[in-house]
Amino acid sequence: MAVGLCAVLSGAPAYGEQGKAQSEFPVATDMRLEQQGETVKLTMALSAVVAVEAWVQAAPDRVIVELPSTNFQIQPGARRNAGFISAYRYGLFTTDKARIIIDLSQPATVVKAEARALRGGLGELVIELRKTSRTEFLAEAAKAKKTTTAAIVPMPPKPPGETRxxxxxxxxxxxxxxxxxxxxxxxxxxxxxxxxxxxxxxxxxxxxxxxxxxxxxxxxxxxxxxxxxxxxxxxxxxxxxxxxxxxxxxxxxxxxxxxxxxxxxxxxxxxxxxxxxxxxxxxxxxxxxxxxxxxxxxxxxxxxxxxxxxxxxxxxxxxxxxxxxxxxxxxxxxxxxxxxxxxxxxxxxxxxxxxxxxxxxxxxxxxxxxxxxxxxxxxxxxxxxxxxxxxxxxxxxxxxx
Structure with missing residues (x-):
């Protein structure tokens, strides 16, 4: 089971929200990690402004970033860790959502999670995290706890009289x-x-x-x-x-x-x-x-x-x-x-x-x-x-x- 950067896809076309090909999703590129003192900022260039939600999760400690289905085209040489961010990964989560999972080596809180508009209809995803205490981290994780599940893709019904x-x-x-x-x-x-x-x-x-x-x-x-x-x-x-x-x-x-x-x-x-x-x-x-x-x-x-x-x-x-x-x-x-x-x-x-x-x-x-x-x-x-x-x-x- 891998952790860290991964954007390798199958040769088969991937389909997500409402049957769209992955090539039709908003595109994320130019991933950057920057550390300043007790703050670490993750940014990605986006082809469009999208809705973003982020929360922390304990055991194991990580930050979950959720956004609409996204075509991740991150550069192979992108930095993989910085400060208390030990690794991250990304990809489709459900038919209409994608996730970025950020693994933490120390407790941290989400200071900012947004996709801000740039010129020409482009966007930039900004996730800013700051080191925090274990007590405050656990309290935030309990408050933000999600019960999200990934929906099963509907299967065609078994035809009447099927003997195979x-x-x-x-x-x-x-x-x-x-x-x-x-x-x-x-x-x-x-x-x-x-x-x-x-x-x-x-x-x-x-x-x-x-x-x-x-x-x-x-x-x-x-x-x-x-x-x-x-x-x-x-x-x-x-x-x-x-x-x-x-x-x-x-x-x-x-x-x-x-x-x-x-x-x-x-x-x-x-x-x-x-x-x-x-x-x-x-x-x-x-x-x-x-x-x-x-x-x-x-x-x-x-x-x-x-x-x-x-x-x-x-x-x-x-x-x-x-x-x-x-x-x-x-x-x-x-x-x-x-x-x-x-x-x-x-x-x-x-x-x-x-x-x-x-x-x-x-x-x-x-x-x-x-x-x-x-x-x-x-x-x-x-x-x-x-x-x-x-x-x-x-x-x-x-x-x-």
Whole structure:
């Protein structure tokens, strides 16, 4: 999960408010950070004057700046920290809003947050922060506490009489949450490209109805990703990610994860903890809502779902292993929030490690993507073929009795 400057977008066009292309949004450029004593000022040049709102948030300490959907075209060499500002990031938050998240190393208060008009209809965003005491910061954070959530993008209703299997593909991160960023390559772009290619692969067979949790560069909260799978009554949920290990650049290969309360190893537990913080990266104060485990029917459904998830995960490891390099421990499990639906078989695929120069090269390769997508598609086919065979055998057994 990355912090700091990031403006890498997918090659696919991003759409936001009322279906506008991102190129039609107000443009933000020329980012500057300036420190004067106990004050730090962040400014951006804008192509138009926009409404701005800003507030502080504790645990972790940060400033949330909210403005209409904006096309951020910030210069690569922009300063990333100054004074008590340790890092910042920006991107789309909902279909009609963008956010700038400013991470604080010390408590600070918002002195000014405005977009002032310049000549020619241009504007300038000015965010001025001043160091303050912990007591005053916490009081301001409590007063300004927001309950904003990002709305789910409406999905087309399932047509009456639809008999195809429904597969939900979940490209991780997006919008203001870039995921891992290595050498100007953002995880959110890599996994979106893969998700779009996988959707095309599955739909080409005519056997599947495929839903994407996001098909452009936007942020989708974890709970909403899970809800999409449940609302669509998905037969499979496949979350796509690409990890990074800064201390072990020689570690390579794809890994398939399923959900479990106890992680298979420390690395799996660490990854799940990082992925489960996706909402916090976007400035949302949310936590996982644990499912009711008291009801026997829910418990049985969860056990059955985890069994199906395990079957599909093993199919994935077999098929992907025949086409692309896998991690030395290719099948793992941990407490991933995005895999928490008790009624939807779900897996998470880490396509590789962006911290590995070789994996990073492959992850952006169309040839590698084609092989990996084909392998995942074959695993989906085999999973449902086995399910059909199992149902057919059960019917024959009942008939024989």
């Amino acid at each position: 299997r429904t597969v939900v593909i979940d490209p991780g991160h997006g919008g203001i949450d870039p995921g891992t960023v290595v050498a100007s390559i953002a995880e959110k772009s890599v996994v979106l490209d893969f998700g779009l290619a996988l959707k095309q692969e599955l739909e080409a067979s005519g056997r599947y109805r495929v839903i994407l949790t996001r098909d452009d560069d936007r942020f989708v909260p974890l709970a909403d990703r899970v809800k999409i799978g449940q609302d669509e009554k998905a037969d499979l949920f496949i979350s796509i990610h690409a990890d990074s290990l800064t201390q072990a650049k020689d570690v390579r290969g794809a890994t398939v994860y399923t959900r479990s309360d106890r992680a298979t190893d420390a690395e799996a537990a660490k990854l799940a903890a990082k992925e489960n913080q996706a909402d916090a990266v976007a400035g949302l104060e949310t936590s996982e809502e644990l499912q009711d485990v008291a009801g026997i029917l829910i418990d049985l459904a969860r056990r059955e779902t985890r069994t199906f998830s395990g079957v599909f995960a093993r199919n994935l490891v077999d098929k992907m292993g025949a086409s692309v390099r896998m991690h030395k421990i290719p099948l793992r499990s941990a407490r991933f929030w995005v895999l928490s639906a008790p009624d939807v078989p779900s897996v998470l695929i880490e396509l590789g490690y962006m911290s590995s120069p070789k994996d990073a090269e492959l992850l952006t390769s169309g040839e590698w993507r084609g092989k990996a997508v084909g392998a995942v598609g074959a695993a989906v086919d085999e999973y449902f073929a086995r399910e059909r065979a199992s149902v057919g055998q059960a019917a024959e057994n009942r008939h024989a009795q």
